Amino acid sequence: GHLGVQVAALSRFTTAKETTRILAGLKSGAIDIVIGTHRLLSSDVHFKRLGLLVIDEEQRFGVAHKERIKDLRKSVDVLTLSATPIPRTLSLAIGGLRDMSVIRTPPETRRAIRTFVAGRDPTVIKTAIERELGRGGQVYYVHNRIEELYARASELHELVPDARIRVAHGQMSDRELEKTMLEFVDGNADILAATAIIESGLDIPRANTIFIERADNFGLAQLYQIRGRVGRGSERAYCYLLVPPPSELSHEANLRLEALTKHTELGAGFQIATLDMEMRGAGDLLGADQSGVLESVGFELFSEMLEQASSELSGHGKPPEVDPELSVDVEALLPDDYISDVGVRLSLYKRLAGAPDEEEIDRIGLEMTDRFGAVPRSGLALLELMRLKVSLRRLMALGMNATKSTATLHLRADTPLSPERLVPFISAQKERYSLSPDGSITRRSSATPFDHGLAHASRMLDELAQLVT
CATH class of the missing domain: 3.40.50.300 (P-loop containing nucleotide triphosphate hydrolases)
Known part of the structure; x- marks a missing residue:
């Protein structure tokens, strides 16, 4: 040059x-x-x-x-x-045998990948593809059996007739494979049906929905890598792990899927600006700013954490299809000047993410005070955020956005909030509550707004909890 x-x-x-x-x-x-x-x-x-x-x-x-x-x-x-688990090497860095650097700056505007576990349901697939194509995006469909890949491509064509679909796998000639990949990269194809050949090296910011069929047959690190093909720009990305019913899967496969759906939440899923880690696939880095790790090493520690997370999670049965997303206008994290050891912070985040109820979160809060002194404001906000997540799970909520003046709750169809009690409640509180056609509920605070969104979300969930049948 x-x-x-x-x-x-x-x-x-x-x-x-x-x-x-x-x-x-x-x-x-x-x-x-x-x-x-x-x-x-x-x-x-x-x-x-x-x-x-x-x-x-x-x-x-x-x-x-x-x-x-x-x-x-x-x-x-x-x-x-590296940004995904690998045996043996991280311990060398921690033991001081190799130098390690951690990059703490997240890519700007990067957001967590929403990860769902679902059956291979044509309606789910069609809806997700249409949503992605509707916003000008592209879709990956990963299936690791070449002999079934073309059948999947024609099924996708029946579901979404207008989409331009290409197929890629390792048994194609190099020239043909390169031509197909370039078509997708250049935006001349909408859906790429491929084997795990796409696992690394592709960086296409427009591609933000990925389906991984029989995700139970992939290893955890490989699933991270494949999932990391999406979410590489500023758009919200979606990953669908298509699997048979949990009863047909091995115990280990269920644990892998649970760890994967949980670990999106260790990053922007909690809307925490500087979490220690969001487990994601290629290309991002670990550090207090949410998105992976740059290492002169690899990732034994990650493997241990995942094993730990899996064993903690295994007691909770099937993971919820959607873990609620909570977006609030407040900094909620454990600052490194409060707990300097990244491993300890990580372990606390993971325990909070897996806490089944408010009592467990309170116990962790007491333990933090005991070990590290008074919890700073951002740490208290994190504890409150986790308590609210527990309430949202109970209400079968898809998510909640809250500022000091308005809070909106998005519910799943199977919410235990009974319409018979909800509708009269909202009618009686017209100046404060409103119900939109899509089933979301909005609360506006009266003349005096709350200090921040967390307090508002907390009040709203307390009021609605009274209506649960």
Whole structure:
């Protein structure tokens, strides 16, 4: 380029002629930077004087590649980036054997991916696709059985006849695969039906709905990665894990799905601006600002946390289809000047997320006071936020938005709030309450607004709790 640095790219899509030229350039030193897949770790790749190796998505490399990297480490500086669980390596960093950096800044405007567990219901699929295409977006449909992929593509065509559908899998020729992927990247296709070949490397901000069929057959880290294909821009992204009924799944599969639906909530799902972690797929980083981790390591700690989360969650039966989303205009988090250890903060967030009732949340609050001193304002707000989440689950709410002057509650059809009691209550409180046709309830505070949205949400939920049958 204009900096006088020669850059080359090497992958399975590189032609044989180009590959020969690049290999010669690396050996002679004519090429300064090479970007590539694990093809770069092959034995026929020789460098004149390799100084730095940067590995993105470390969890994608197999044992043989790891050994090759280990050989290189002896003479080369190695920087590893990752945002999903990988065994063994994080403990080396924590033990001080490797340096670790945590990037604490979230990508601007990035939002949590809403994750649902559902059966393969045509109505759900059709509605979600139409919503995504209606806002000018694109859709992934992931199914890991090539022999069924084309049948799925034609089923999708019947559901959404106007959509332009393409199919991608690893048994296609490189040229055909590249052409299909480019069509999708350029926006010339609406739906990409693909195998897990899309797991990493695709960054398409317009694609914000993903279906993963038989999600119970994927490993947890792989599900994170695949889910991480969406939500890469500022639009809210949706992930549907399509699975058979819980009774037909193994215990472990149910735990994986539960951990995945819970772990969207460890980030923007709680509308907490700077949570320690939102477990998401590729490309974002861990830190007190919500979106993953940059590491010179990998992620043993994550695996342990997930195991812990799974065992805690396993007692709660089937996860709710939708965990309520609560959006309030108040900072709710555990600041690092209150609890400096990121692991301890993470563990507390996870325990709060899994707390089944207000009593457990209060217990955790007392424990925090006992261990770390008086809980700061943002920590108290977090505890209150979690209590409200418990109330929202009881009301089978989809979500709630609250400011100091207005609070709106969105309910599921199966809410225990009885219409016989709700309608007269709202009629009697006309100056304060209103009911919209879509079933959401809005409360406006009278002349004196609340201090913040949390207090308003709390008052509204207390008033409505009286109406539960």
